[in-house]
Structures are given as structure tokens and as C-alpha cells.
Amino acid sequence: DVKVTQSSRYLVKRTGEKVFLECVQDMDHENMFWYRQDPGLGLRLIYFSYDVKMKEKGDIPEGYSVSREKKERFSLILESASTNQTSMYLCASSRQAFQETQYFGPGTRLLVL
């Protein structure tokens, strides 16, 4: 079974802090994704990566950056956290073929005070 793990289930940070969210997948998937999930807005794509050191902006990249130094690990970085980044963050991975199943981690609930 594919397993996608996220480093924290819950995080509380202060406004202005730098925040790292880590995601690891164990199925040698080429594609990795970061989404945020907000009530009434569904899942919105922040960034995705289709290869090591490659990244593409999603629909809402502002205020975020990503890093993919190894195939299995994809990090989401909030350079200076703001209260409007309080959300559930979901990581996903998929094989390098169009329209493949995306496998999601359990999510990190981030609260920015």
C-alpha cells in the first residue's frame, strides 16, 4: 500500500514565524502535491512537483514555497506565517502518468496566532 506521511498532525505557530511542513512517500512516485483544505472551498493546489528539484505553481502559491531535494520528500515552506494561512494542509503523491490516482497523507492542521 502507498503510504504518505506528514511530519505533524497539528501545529501552532506565531505570525511571522517560518514554518516547514514535511511530506514523505514510500512508493517511488514522481509527482507530489501540496493542497490546502478550507471549509466551503474544497482542496486548492498550492504547488506540485513532477521530479526532484522541479516545481510548478498551483492555483494559490502566494506566501508559500516548496523544496524537493529527494524524490520521496516534498516540503512546504511558509516564509512568514500569517493568520490567513491557518488551514488544513494535505500532501499527495502519484505516479508520473497523467490522471493517475493521487494518494493523500492525513493532513497537518496549522493554526497561526
Next chain:
Amino acid sequence: QQQVKQSPQSLIVQKGGISIINCAYENTAFDYFPWYQQFPGKGPALLIAIRPDVSEKKEGRFTISFNKSAKQFSLHIMDSQPGDSATYFCAASKGNTDKLIFGTGTRLQVFP
């Protein structure tokens, strides 16, 4: 053109009833339509998917109906069970991308 509109936002169904969730899209280039199911505290997981060359796909109690001319697709859950209580997301994508465009989600509650 990139949106997928999903309704209703929430749905309450009695055990044994039929749950119906609807989605509509504008972009005629979309050619893959999956549904994801999310239980509380878990990430979404693929439930069932359809491509526009068929009008219906059934897997157990779950059926996707697809109407290409109306640009609509729907999820039907027959004989709904309390264990089906979850949030359901429709999604769509184009053939030349790995990006999924998700609907806003429907919270389904099935009462015994």
C-alpha cells in the same frame, strides 16, 4: 472555466436511502472525473472515476453518471450506510496535466 461546482454542501440521508451529489464543469477539455472520499481525520482517497467515453460507471453501491452535453456528473450511493458518512469531493482534469481541479465538497451524514 477552471471551476468545478459541487452541490449540495451537506446532505443528510437515512440508512438505506440514496445519496446523490452533483457536479458541473465548464471546461470541455476536461476528460477525467474522479470522486474522492474523506473520513474525519484522514486524507481523501479515490473512490471511483469516469472518463467521458461512457455515461455511467458502477462499483458496488457507488455509481457515477456522466452527462457530457450538460457538462455534469453525479455520484449516486445506493443503500446508503452510516459507514458512508464522509466528505465527498468531485474533481476534473485535462489529459495533458496531472493537476486535479476539486469541487468544494459535500458532507454526507447517514443516520440509522
